[in-house]
Amino acid sequence: MSVDPLRHIPEATVNRLPLYLRALVEAAEGKHPTISSERLAERAGVNAAKVRKDLSFLGSYGTRGVGYDVEGLLFQIRTELGLTQDxxxxxxxxxxxxxxxxxxxxxxxxxxxxxxxxxxxxxxxxxxxxxxxxxxxxxxxxxxxxxxxxxxxxxxxxxxxxxxxxxxxxxxxxxxxxxxxxxxxxxxxxxxxxxxxxxELQVLSFYNQRQSETGAAAG
Amino acid sequence: MSVDPLRHIPEATVNRLPLYLRALVEAAEGKHPTISSERLAERAGVNAAKVRKDLSFLGSYGTRGVGYDVEGLLFQIRTELGLTQDxxxxxxxxxxxxxxxxxxxxxxxxxxxxxxxxxxxxxxxxxxxxxxxxxxxxxxxxxxxxxxxxxxxxxxxxxxxxxxxxxxxxxxxxxxxxxxxxxxxxxxxxxxxxxxxxxELQVLSFYNQRQSETGAAAG
DNA sequence: AGATGTGAAGCGGTTCACAGCT
DNA sequence: AGCTGTGAACCGCTTCACATCT
The missing domain is CATH 3.40.50.720 (NAD(P)-binding Rossmann-like Domain)
Incomplete structure (x- = not known):
């Protein structure tokens, strides 16, 4: 029944699919039916190369010279994440x-x-x-x-x-x-x-400390 | 005033220091004054090689043939994470x-x-x-x-x-x-x-789906 | 012209395996 | 003998750069 036998999707990519999903849901409220990797990347807070590489693991759902079809990609990512069922x-x-x-x-x-x-x-x-x-x-x-x-x-x-x-x-x-x-x-x-x-707090504490050290007197 | 000029601690290591901290706090309640990388790894849910590599970025606080001094390492990690201040x-x-x-x-x-x-x-x-x-x-x-x-x-x-x-x-x-x-x-x-x-839920949904697919009929 | 899809290079992190110290 | 500390191999992910297609 599966459209495509289980491709291997890297863990790092799986972790980002929800970011793309959210960005696409927002984009779907706008007026453009398509979105470029560049703009999708911006909304998701990653870079464009990563978006293209990630999406390529799902298959080819973009159109060269145009971008990705927002609705189509939404459906694809929802399916991939298993969000078509409750x-x-x-x-x-x-x-x-x-x-x-x-x-x-x-x-x-x-x-x-x-x-x-x-x-x-x-x-x-x-x-x-x-x-x-x-x-x-x-x-x-x-x-x-x-x-x-x-x-x-x-x-x-x-x-x-x-x-x-x-x-x-x-x-x-x-x-x-x-x-x-x-x-x-x-x-x-x-x-x-x-x-x-x-x-989370302890990791932030680490960087907070680094910040105050480097920000402090340079003598 | 710093004991050691800012070494470079990898991000991945910083993310694990809190795990070691917690494991050490628990270990400190036990009766052993020292702990091996093996046992520390077990408590922190990582592997021993990673523990040793991670701790080596903080400096040398272990003793070969013995292990790490629990209290000493606790202090060291707390200092590194900036937890000696509020x-x-x-x-x-x-x-x-x-x-x-x-x-x-x-x-x-x-x-x-x-x-x-x-x-x-x-x-x-x-x-x-x-x-x-x-x-x-x-x-x-x-x-x-x-x-x-x-x-x-x-x-x-x-x-x-x-x-x-x-x-x-x-x-x-x-x-x-x-x-x-x-x-x-x-x-x-x-x-x-x-x-x-x-x-988090969406990522779990992904693996949940994979699980039910592979777990289901193999025909 | 414009944007995707993707080999290849680069990079950071993990694991191995063992030298070195107690 | 035992366990740390660490160079080296390995692996996965990121980034680059460009061929490819609309």
């Missing part, structure tokens, strides 16, 4: 962060549907957040069973994150977004991405 | 995410101090979040003036993020952590890192 998402941990994530407008709009909120704090069970009822951690399996492979979001303290990850994997979740500041070990067929506030 | 942080945008960030325990604990919460919604001004009063966007300059170069966190909608970035830069902020789904342009002496939920 993915079920389960959020584990309904603290401050879990709340903020659940209320994030952009799940539904972008093809992700929150099918479950789960927590292990009895006082939170039954509470309704963003229109979804919080259920006990033990019911994780029920929450994601029968759906397409779900995406799990870990928004718990670090201490329980590995346990949660194990449960997610056992429940059949095949991708995990980890907000807990800890290294997770999962089977190799499960994808994990992490978002770690402390790391 | 950095002021200002959060712009006090919506769901801003709230969650402000309440994040780990700012103070890790050497970051929230010196300001700022929003442009009049109904939020004066509200107190995590012990800090929300002030109008216009007062951004006052909030960060007189401090060391601050770190700005953008937790606003995408539409106003560039304006906020411009104001942060004008106020003297030298590093920005951007949670808004948009490309920012800033002067080259300002560091920007971004955290983008939609991108």
């Amino acid at each position: 993915w079920p998402v389960v959020i584990v941990g309904v603290g401050n962060l879990g709340h903020a994530l659940a209320n994030y407008r952009g799940f539904g709009a972008r093809g992700f549907e929150i099918v479950g909120l789960v927590d292990n704090d009895p006082s939170k069970i039954g509470e309704e957040v963003a229109g979804v009822e919080v259920r006990p951690l033990e019911e994780l399996g029920d929450v994601v069973s029968g759906t397409s492979p779900a995406i799990g979001i870990i928004a718990t303290p670090a201490a329980v994150a590995q346990d949660v990850a194990d449960r997610l994997v056992a429940a059949g979740v095949s991708s995990i977004l980890n907000f807990a500041p800890t290294v997770l070990s999962v089977p190799s067929n499960v994808s994990v991405r992490k978002v770690d506030l402390a790391i | 950095w002021p942080v200002v959060i712009v945008g006090v919506g769901n995410l801003g709230h969650a960030l402000a309440n994040y325990r780990g700012f103070g604990a890790r050497g970051f101090e929230i010196v300001g919460l700022v929003d442009n919604d009049p109904s939020k001004i004066g509200e107190e979040v995590a012990g800090v009063e929300v002030r109008p966007l216009e007062e951004l300059g006052d909030v960060v003036s007189g401090t060391s170069p601050a770190i700005g966190i953008i937790a606003t909608p995408a539409a106003v993020a560039q304006d906020v970035a411009d104001r942060l830069v004008a106020a003297g902020v030298s590093s920005i952590l951007n949670f808004a789904p948009t490309v920012l342009s800033v002067p080259s002496n300002v560091s920007v890192r971004k955290v983008d939920l939609a991108i």
Whole structure:
């Protein structure tokens, strides 16, 4: 059924496809039906050569002398990213962060549907957040069973994150977004991405320090 | 005053120093005063060769046949990352995410101090979040003036993020952590890192799709 | 003329493998 | 004997530069 057998798309390219997608969505609101690699690059914050190389991995969807057809390329990238279907998402941990994530407008709009909120704090069970009822951690399996492979979001303290990850994997979740500041070990067929506030701040601290050193007295 | 003139530390290494820092903090709670690259690698989720190469950029702080002195290396990495001083942080945008960030325990604990919460919604001004009063966007300059170069966190909608970035830069902020789904342009002496939920989900969607394709019928 | 698509060169980062130190 | 520190090989990604097509 696939249009093209699984080409190999470099990881670095996959990471940028969402940038192009966003840039194209914006461009689609404008009046030009096509866009050049130059302009697409500008909107996505990368350089034009990279755009052309990246898009060439998807196949040839541009026209020489003209540019890329915005709508056509949008469809192509959405298909490539698997955004033509809705993915079920389960959020584990309904603290401050879990709340903020659940209320994030952009799940539904972008093809992700929150099918479950789960927590292990009895006082939170039954509470309704963003229109979804919080259920006990033990019911994780029920929450994601029968759906397409779900995406799990870990928004718990670090201490329980590995346990949660194990449960997610056992429940059949095949991708995990980890907000807990800890290294997770999962089977190799499960994808994990992490978002770690402390790391981001510490890296910025490094450059901040360099900045103030070089900016300071040159004697 | 610097112990060593600015060596060049590769970006990839800088990005991993926080991982080593965390692993070392955990190791320091154990009973071994030293740790091998092998064990440090395991805790940080990388491989041993990388650990040794990375640490070699900081200088020689290991002992052959023994390993690295945990406390010594902790100090060294903290110094390198600029975590021996407190950095002021200002959060712009006090919506769901801003709230969650402000309440994040780990700012103070890790050497970051929230010196300001700022929003442009009049109904939020004066509200107190995590012990800090929300002030109008216009007062951004006052909030960060007189401090060391601050770190700005953008937790606003995408539409106003560039304006906020411009104001942060004008106020003297030298590093920005951007949670808004948009490309920012800033002067080259300002560091920007971004955290983008939609991108993370879309990348996971890509691998999720690959997973279900290859996992499905092989006919 | 104008912009894509792509070999080839260049670059940074990872991994190997072992010399060197304790 | 054990583990670090590091040159060298390797690998993937980025950038260049231009042939190719509309």
